[in-house]
Amino acid sequence: MNPIELSSNARQHLKTLVLFTLLLSVTGWVMAADDYVVKLDWPTMIMSLLGGLALFLFGLDLMIKGLLAVAGERMKQLLEKLTVNRVTGALSGTLVTAVIQSSSVTTVLVVGFVSAGLMTVSQAAGVIMGANLGTTITAQIVAFKITNLALLMIAVGFVIQFVGQLSRTRHLGELILGLGLIFFGMNVMSDAMYPLRSYEPFLNLMVEMQNPFYGILVGLVFTALVQSSSATIGIVIVMASNGFLTLPAGIALSMGADIGTCVTAMLAAIGKSRDAVRSAMIHVGFNVLGVLIWLPFISVLAYLSVSISPSVTPDIITMETLAENTPREIANANTIFKFSALLLFLPMVPLFVWAVYKLYPVVEDETNQREIKPKFLDKGLLTAPTMALDAVEMEIDSFRQRLNSLFNHAVQADSITLDKLTFEDKYVERLKNYQHQILLYLGKISEADLDEALQNRYLKLITVVNILESMVETIDNGIVQAKHKAFENKFKPSETMTNLLGNLAKEVGKGVDNALLSLTEKSEDKAMLVLSVKSTIDHLIQEALKHQARYLKADAQRMMIFRLEMQLVDAFKRMHTLSKRIARYQMTTPSGNDKS
Structure with missing residues (x-):
């Protein structure tokens, strides 16, 4: 107090x-x-x-x-x-x-x-x-x-x-x-x-x-x-x-x-x-x-x-x-x-x-809101950097599942309620803390004597973990906060715009998942999938912008809705950009030549 x-x-x-x-x-x-x-x-x-x-x-x-x-x-x-x-x-x-x-x-x-x-x-x-x-x-x-x-x-x-x-x-x-x-x-x-x-x-x-x-x-x-x-x-x-x-x-x-x-x-x-x-x-x-x-x-x-x-x-x-x-x-x-x-x-x-x-028994929502603790980051592995980096990759895969859960919850098209917003706010904070723990573990790995191959692998992982933080921030500032404003002002987007944003969110979500799978599964095919949907996502963004231009009015309420919808579109664009960065890292050889 x-x-x-x-x-x-x-x-x-x-x-x-x-x-x-x-x-x-x-x-x-x-x-x-x-x-x-x-x-x-x-x-x-x-x-x-x-x-x-x-x-x-x-x-x-x-x-x-x-x-x-x-x-x-x-x-x-x-x-x-x-x-x-x-x-x-x-x-x-x-x-x-x-x-x-x-x-x-x-x-x-x-x-x-x-x-x-x-x-x-x-x-x-x-x-x-x-x-x-x-x-x-x-x-x-x-x-x-x-x-x-x-x-x-x-x-x-x-x-x-x-x-x-x-x-x-x-x-x-x-x-x-x-x-x-x-x-x-x-x-x-x-x-x-x-x-x-x-x-x-x-x-x-x-x-x-x-x-x-x-x-x-x-x-x-x-x-x-x-x-x-x-x-x-x-x-x-x-x-x-x-x-x-x-x-x-x-x-x-x-x-x-x-x-x-x-x-x-x-x-x-x-x-x-x-x-x-x-x-x-x-x-x-x-x-x-x-x-x-x-x-x-x-x-x-x-x-x-x-x-x-x-x-x-x-x-x-x-x-x-x-x-x-x-x-x-x-x-x-x-x-x-x-x-x-x-x-x-x-x-x-x-x-x-x-x-x-x-x-006062435990309820399902409470189980979902407990602190997320790393499963694989064992301090005993720090003396073996290769195994420690393997543990980080497994932890990133666990993070991927939780990030997907947050993203899918945040882009749901059903009604916005205070309970749902509170859940998302708390989940964002838990993911930020989770990412911070992974980053701290990587910092301890860097104290070991790493050869060139391990250094390249370490740099790739620490870059990806930093990108994860940017993704969580984007979901929070771009999507969750937009929903807060919509809830406070009792705004509701049109059915057409809801469908457009829903399709966009679906494609972006698959891109995020494939990008992280490409890293943990060491799959260039998954990375290619992320890069190949660029045209689809660009098309959906253009459709959303056209819809906005068609129905834009010099009305205070409509202008507010327009800004919130654009905030969502920008958030999806940034999420896809971050996904492409991870995919490109996976497709980059240790020497730095990009196969894409």
């Missing part, structure tokens, strides 16, 4: 603040009806609470933005590299989230990696599980009573951001400023809530929070609204530091936040690949199951967190003692809860992957 995407959360936070305002206003109005003993300044309290929440959320966004700018690229590289197995994946997810202080950001990055084919669902599962543990660092930091340093951090961060000459320095100032605003916002919220310590209706409401189901629901809804479990945990600790929450209630709220944060992952998966959706589903399953397992044992979790937390042990529990002990205990309970879930579920990653594939 980049800073631009993060800043778009401001709209979501604004909606949250509006809803929160309405909730507080209604709550204040209802409670004021029973406000006989204590008179509270509800407007001032609501403004302070909202202002503190706004500062907290703004500071959180600012801090994440600064962290991503300072260390975001390194974090992405870490995520990409440390996913060899589920253990290293979990470790990388923990480290990255501990640094950028947001499991939501880590999850969104992972969903993006899976969608781009850079990470498998199994690798993503480990990272997502680790991210849940990494986010507990936020609670640990917030639990330390360093809010008195908030204004100092704001001042230091502002100065660094204001006077910094380098963008990295300014982003560091942004990070410190954001952290200061987080703590200052918490301070403001804490001061706003302080009068409620002696307000009976509110204290009764907090007693209801002892019901774990109620606490989980509140934590879930609030986190889904603000799309940040860190924000929810921060507010829970603010309430605990005022003595409003007991430890079990705080644990229930943090569990609800753990489920609520899944909303961000599901939103990030919208419009992405099916594997990206599966990764988000694993996030949901992991978090929900972790809560369900610990739900009957909240008292045990509370006992464990108390036993490892430094605390005062008074004879009588008061709001003051709750305020002193509970924030740290909630933070520790949160860490124990997530660490135990990680230890339990990490060995079960294959089971999670199996389950999401059962719930």
